[in-house]
Amino acid sequence: MSTKQHTYEAMIQTALNTRMHEVSRRSLLRNAAIAGGSIAAMGTIGFASAQDATPVEGAETEESPFASPVDVLNYALTLEHLENAFYRDGLAEIGEAGITELGFDATVFEKVTEIGVHENDHVVTLTQVITDLGGTPVEEAVYDFGYTDAAGFLGVALALEDTGVGAYQGAAQFLIEEDGLLTAALTIHGVEARHAAYLAILNEGNPFPEAFNPSLTPDEVLEIATPFFVS
Amino acid sequence: MSSLHKVFLDTIHEQRTFGVNGPAHQRLMAVQTTFADDIEVLNFALTLEHLEAAFYQLAPEYDLGTDAFGISINDRVAEVGAHEVAHVDVLTQVITDLGGEPVAAAEYDFGVTDSLSFLNTAAVLENVGVSAYDGAAQFIENADLLTAAGSIVAVEARHASYLNLITGASPFPASFETPLTPDEVLEAAGPFFVPAS
Numbered sequence: 463m464s465t466k467q468h469t470y471e472a473m474i475q476t477a478l479n480t481r482m483h484e485v486s487r488r489s490l491l492r493n494a495a496i497a498g499g500s501i502a503a504m505g506t507i508g509f510a511s512a513q514d515a516t517p518v519e520g521a522e523t524e525e526s527p528f529a530s531p532v533d534v535l536n537y538a539l540t541l542e543h544l545e546n547a548f549y550r551d552g553l554a555e556i557g558e559a560g561i562t563e564l565g566f567d568a569t570v571f572e573k574v575t576e577i578g579v580h581e582n583d584h585v586v587t588l589t590q591v592i593t594d595l596g597g598t599p600v601e602e603a604v605y606d607f608g609y610t611d612a613a614g615f616l617g618v619a620l621a622l623e624d625t626g627v628g629a630y631q632g633a634a635q636f637l638i639e640e641d642g643l644l645t646a647a648l649t650i651h652g653v654e655a656r657h658a659a660y661l662a663i664l665n666e667g668n669p670f671p672e673a674f675n676p677s678l679t680p681d682e683v684l685e686i687a688t689p690f691f692v693s
Numbered sequence: 694m695s696s697l698h699k700v701f702l703d704t705i706h707e708q709r710t711f712g713v714n715g716p717a718h719q720r721l722m723a724v725q726t727t728f729a730d731d732i733e734v735l736n737f738a739l740t741l742e743h744l745e746a747a748f749y750q751l752a753p754e755y756d757l758g759t760d761a762f763g764i765s766i767n768d769r770v771a772e773v774g775a776h777e778v779a780h781v782d783v784l785t786q787v788i789t790d791l792g793g794e795p796v797a798a799a800e801y802d803f804g805v806t807d808s809l810s811f812l813n814t815a816a817v818l819e820n821v822g823v824s825a826y827d828g829a830a831q832f833i834e835n836a837d838l839l840t841a842a843g844s845i846v847a848v849e850a851r852h853a854s855y856l857n858l859i860t861g862a863s864p865f866p867a868s869f870e871t872p873l874t875p876d877e878v879l880e881a882a883g884p885f886f887v888p889a890s
Contacts, residue, residue, distance in 0.1 A: 573863075573864070573865075576863070576865065577865065579868070580865065580868040583868035583869075584868065587868075587869075627847050630843075631840065631843040631844060631847060632840070634830075634839055634840065634843050635836035635837075635839050635840050638833075638834070638836055638839055641831035642831075644830060644831050644839075645827060645828070645830065645831050645872055646869075648826075648827045648830055648843070648846065648870070648872070649827055649869040649870040649871070649872060650869060650870075651843065651846070651847060651850075651870075652823050652827060652846060652847065652849075652850040652870035653850070653865055653867070653868060653869060653870060655846075655847040655848075655850035655851050655854070656850050656851070656853065656854035656864055656865040657854075657865055658851065659850070659851035659852075659854035659855055659864065660854055660855075660858065660864045660865065663762060663855070663858070666762070668772075669769075669851050669854065669855045670772065670773065670776065670848055670851040670852055670855065672776075672848070673775065673776040673779035673780065673848060674779070674783075674841075674844040674845060674848060675843075675844045675845075675847035675848050675851070676844070677840055677843065677844060
């Protein structure tokens, strides 16, 4: 192993060896029993099998779990569909009254609605880009988020946004050869982080709990998100 | 013109001295919006992190009050400042480990006069920071460094969200961040740098 590789590893450890998605996990595990989704339901997520990945020289080089940039984008789109459906259906169900009954003023409902608009924009853009690249965009699935009231809704919202930030961050490296797509993915990543900070405040948490945001591998994201998938 | 961060700082100094139509402006136009290697990208990031870290040292001079949720804004801002210091430390270490020369902190003038201008300037710095990382990330060639940069920019975005919120702006003003080229970052951050005498 070269000195450089040691250095990179050291930096990654410093930057990423953190508490990792504890909050996300707690909220999501709570829902696991309720939603009861299956791994099979995540078939649409577009992971390449390990055998399909091209072996790369050097043990330190992480093999991409994605066969192509389109697969990375479909992975992102899978999560954006999840988020988009969550806000669209959840806000319709809860309504402004559900939020204000928690003691928040009406601007909180407006801002959470705005988050939902952003997720919809992400779905539309990713769908378009995947189509333009000749790929087949994944479609929205059927989800069960398991919350029973407005407070639960806001808790799941935070978990989804934290997971989204970690997912984009962990997958960005697989777009390293695609400058335009990488930059586009990061412009979404930052917005998810803004959402997460705001929702952390609503959940009486810290908007920026750490100096370095945890990254999530596709496997970790799969584990967190699977319980939400009904079909 | 050995590296972009040097150009960045030199340009700022000249711009302050000669104005935007002076030699700095011409040199700026000649600068490719690109980086020779990962060390230069990291030094570009470090230049901004130094700026932010220095800025938050001013925070104790101001009583920033409490936010809408009853949390001390000074406490929150102290956390933000600690994050920026952590970013400076890690970037400095990594650049050194890679055999590069980490850029040093410069002299800054933030023009802050009161609590309000402090928070507004903080919001500007954080939002520019997000855009700077988003614009520069494509020049990183090492996958692990890219991920590490991602772990920093997400935190800058979280800071920006909070600071926008408490200054009355939208915490998430658009569906997509706006990447800035190094030239554009220079234009936004340049006025904070005090020219070398």
